[in-house]
């Protein structure tokens with residue numbers, strides 16, 4: 001029995017979106033699902049109890065950051081990431097690749113791996129497919145990600161082609177190096193940027209290696225939304241229907257709905273938590289910047305249609321005051337609401353799939369949120 005399996009429940013007759021269940025060693029979750037990001041083995045300002053209370057079923061943590069601090073040997077000694085951070089539900093870790101490419105200086109990519117400088121200490125380090133697997137085996141998440149190269153957008157065709165081919169060779173090395181396939185499922189990552197033939201090549205290479213799940217990487221890296229949606233339209237049909245599909249780094253409400261419509265099951269993004277710490281909220285009637293002066297005497301909840309404990313108990317005026325004074329409690333409240341909002345959105349998406357009306361739901365949601373306006377913001 002593989003560590004990760006996908007159970008298909010139904011396909012939305014109106015949109016083609018899939019409703020399913022992903023089974024893991026630490027329990028199951030319905031899909032489409034949003035995964036809150038806990039970079040350093042904590043979703044910033046949230047306790048595991050908060051996360052359970054808001055309905056989070058799986059969280060993501062970052063291999064690169066935990067490898068550097070506190071070190072995967074310490075987490076292994078603690079009994080793995082679940083025990084270390086007191087989270088007994090599923091965890092997914094990334095491969096470290098994305099951070100190596102986005103955070104560190106002086107990267108040197110070779111067939112063997114990537115040489116880079118630790119963004120904290122400046123120390124020279126080398127990350128390879130084998131090293132990424134060893135660190136993720138030590139951390140012990142339910143789902144691990146293959147080590148891939150994440151080229152910037154836009155990248156030249158020839159570069160992207162060479163990169164896709166290397167990522168396929170690295171994927172094969174990851175499978176060979178993965179020491180705990182009965183306890184942890186390893187997902188392959190389809191790359192190829194906006195080039196349809198390279199996405200096809202990448203998907204075919206990876207599907208031939210028979211991973212228990214597949215991610216689509218290299219999107220939401222600065223390309224326009226229609227480029228992302230088109231890439232999903234030609235990529236998801238190439239992936240096996242009986243395996244979960246994960247769109248990496250996507251978390252704006254419109255993209256969660258549009259990704260689901262294109263057959264995606266799992267999403268993650270720092271967006272809801274990052275903007276929360278800046279005092280920006282996602283609400284059923286659109287984006288709300290609670291720092292603004294107009295909320296100083298506004299004693300209504302952040303979102304009048306939200307049933308989260310923040311909206312039941314605290315006002316815009318109070319939260320604005322806390323956020324403006326840099327009070328930690330203010331960031332707890334805004335973070336809680338934003339994560340609850342996206343988890344609730346995915347629950348509504350799943351309900352709409354059950355009722356074969358996800359395109360109608362999209363229209364209603366976009367209208368209320370303001371995505372249909374010409375000057376609509378990204379979130």
Ligand SMILES: [Zn+2]
Nearest residue numbers: 306308311337
């Ligand atoms: Zn709320």
